[in-house]
Amino acid sequence: MTSIDQLTRLCPPPADPPPVDWGTVEATLGFRLPEDYKRLAAVYGPGAFAGFINVFHPRGVTEWVDLTGPVPTAMREQLQRDKAAGRPVPYDPQKLFTMGVTDNGEHLFWIRDPQDDPDNWHIAVDEARGPRWFTFDGTLTAFLVSVLSGETAVPQFPNGLRQAATAFTPSAPRPSAPAPGSTPLPTDTNVIREWARANGYDLPPRGRVPAAIFDAWIEAHGGE
Known part of the structure; x- marks a missing residue:
């Protein structure tokens, strides 16, 4: 049985x-x-797996969860700054491609090594507000099966995730173009950080911007 067959049994x-x-x-x-x-x-x-893991998709509901949107580039630049500042980044940021985010703000990456053999890329997960990283030596689909079945425990993920209903919740895609008159979404996450702090959000000085704050920015600036 393939990983996708196992996943569809866990999450129709x-x-x-x-x-x-x-x-x-x-x-x-x-x-x-x-x-x-x-x-x-x-x-x-x-959509989202177990109400927690959002895998980026070419038809993402916002450009912040769109595989071809600005997040992979912004995250690569952030990781390069982190590495230059001496913070733990276990892989070359140029070989990391962001392709998912959790509701807690962790990001999922492909480790693009070797770059010309995507079927052998493995998975890395950062920590939203801390230095920990987790590596899974397998494909994204195998990672989802292993985590959602309880076989693999990612330290950054909540303990209750494995007991949560392993459902998939689809989201309705929206047009990629912004609505007329809406404010363009920034590619620099520092813009969102400054807005969040100015509007009373509790945002740590380091780590990733939580998905909830991305959603709040979108809503406040005319996103659909």
Whole structure:
């Protein structure tokens, strides 16, 4: 049984996920994607696993969870700054590609090594407000199966996740273009940090911007 078969047994997919033009997506990104991810995205569409793990999708509900959106570039730049400042980043930031986020603000990465063999990329997870990293020596789909089945415990994830219902909750995709008159979303996360602090959000000085604050920014600036 393949990993995608195991995942669909754990988390039944929605009936009508949106189609994806993978040729256009890969041309936009400039590299090939793992076959397991393309199957995963085609079967499930955009949404969240166990109400916690959001895998980026080419038809993401906002550009902040869109595989071709600004987050992978912004995160790579942030990791380069972290590494230069002596904070723990166990991999070359140029080999990390952000492709998911949790509701707690952790990010999921492909370790793109070797770059020309995407089906052998492994998974890394950072810590939202701390220095810990976790590495899974397998594909994204195998990672989801292992975590949601309780076989693998990611230290950064809540203890109750394995006891939570292993459901997939789809999200309705929106057009990628901003609504007329809306404020463009920034690619620099420092802009969001400054806005969050100015509006009374409890945001740590280091670590990743929590997904809830991204959502608050979008709502405050005319996102749909």
